[in-house]
Amino acid sequence: MTTYIDIENHLSALLGYAVRESVGQTDGISIEIERPREASHGDYACNVAMKLARALRANPRQLAQQILAALPASPLIARTEIAGAGFINIFLHAAAWQQLVPHILGLTSTFGHNTLGQNRSVLVEFVSANPTGPLHVGHGRGAAYGASLANVLAASGYRVSREYYVNDAGRQMDILALSTWLRYLEQCGEPSIFPGNAYQGDYVRHMANAIFNQHGDRYCHPTAALTAQAPAFADEPDAHLDYLISEAKRILANDYPYFHAFALNEQLADCRNDLNEFGVVFDEWFSEQSLYDSGIVQRTLDVLEANGQLYEQDGARWFRSTRYGDEKDRVVQRENGLFTYFASDIAYHLNKLERGFDELIDIWGADHHGYIPRVKGALEAMGRNPDQLIIALVQFAVLYRNGQKAAMSTRSGEFVTLRELRAEVGNDAARFFYVLRKSDQHLDFDLDLAKSRSNENPVYYIQYAHARICRVLTQWGGDTQTLADADVTRLDSPSEIDLLRQLTNYPAVVAAAARELSPHLIAYALKDIAAALHTYYNAEQFLIEDIVLRHARLALISATRIVLNNGLTMLGISSPEQM
């Protein structure tokens, strides 16, 4: 078995050599190998002659001629031509494509991997939803995107850590603890004083039930005292909520942390379970509270203070983010002495860098884009390189059912949860539909299409290709290991060459997906590969008398199965052997 020659690297090296030999200087000019749309323009094309033309003040077609004259011989190249304004078109021998089959069968699960990351470490932080209720479909998109992206990066030579930032320290958690206690009081038979801006969802009642069943009326107190001041807050619902929180803390005293911790643990466990079922796992669940407990928040502000980045005004402490391109300065410590979310977030990002990661990727909802300058600015203000932090924005997903929008709002309790979505369309369809769009593009999620078990559903199209191959290999009944040694020189029909080309392109797609943080490219490549497989399946027979050709074809579809499985796995989608 001869060793595999990577076509694009090979052509790039040959042309680079030819350019140096023929016209000499190539500074600033990179050799770009592209795949023309038009088959008559060759298998690959190079535009280097046109790029050199300007600098050398020469005719591009003449340059192309000189370059081709110096082009070394290659076992892959059948012929070359000069076309158009000065394109060098390259036509390959079938062997250039055929060599891929034993290559894939040898590598199996690592085929498609690349070394773009050069073993750098990257922390991918995603989902990070407040643990104040079930994940909804918007979080689902961030989860699917982040998990797929992390897999793409891992396949591209990065050491990847997946992290969920748990906002367990803020006011929202207090509201959840309060909501749980108030529902509990209803269980105790107290008159309901549940405000409209507390958490309305049934899951709060469920937590209250659980506590009541376990502890009876141990945490019961009369609600009369809580209602006494209510009328004063008629026009200030948020102030009313804060009042109730402070009263809950006062009345429950040492029991308040119980409600807080119970609600937090319950929601976190639910969230973790939900994501696990979705195939989304994290290496670390990082607590915001731990940033306070370990003193990092204080230390962070000390650093900023020492650097002259903070000032006092109106009783609050401000960070001079306008120095770093932000629209206005931002408060890090409020008039009431409490730190803002921003303060702990600066500390969190500092902590990430102190843990030694080379790159940080934050995946945020697109509605947080205005937050970017202040976080990057804070890193810069602490003497860090803000370019180490990359923020990937994920746009909203809008569900459509029967052609109509399904609206959602966490507070009102009328949202569609990720769990409901998964139950309705299945994990595979959900993962696929979520990453089928570019992440910074709005997503119209068609529920009816996603759950249809018909040819209209693109996820089945790909899975069906995989199942079809498995079926053929099963009917054949041989050992697929032996196919690695098959003589593949007769794989030269149009549908075979086309399929081989699609498979050859796959590693470049993975690299592009990593470079562009765009796992959707994988989904589109899989559709193309599946289409080429289906065409092949209809064009040729596999289980034929001719044993050499039979083994060659089985080797090809076996390789195709491996690539489909690699890609589907990267997107967190199953590869069924039968459907």
Place this chain on the structure above:
RNA sequence: GCGCCCGUAGCUCAGAUGGAUAGAGUGUUGGUUUCCGAAGCCAAAGGUCACUGGUUCGACUCCAGUCGGGCGCACCA
């Protein structure tokens, strides 16, 4: 008002460093199975890449402006 994102076929969307005649699915129309799974395949039709100008050998791609849509502009997270 300012900032970020977006505008490609009837619909939903791709288009990797600027390349040659613009891509897929779906929908519409027509064809396809004595044969490994028809959840498939083949074909037709469908476009002023929002608009205007600029950069250059070449622009869907880069720049400026206009129009249209989304999001954001807290001592919330």
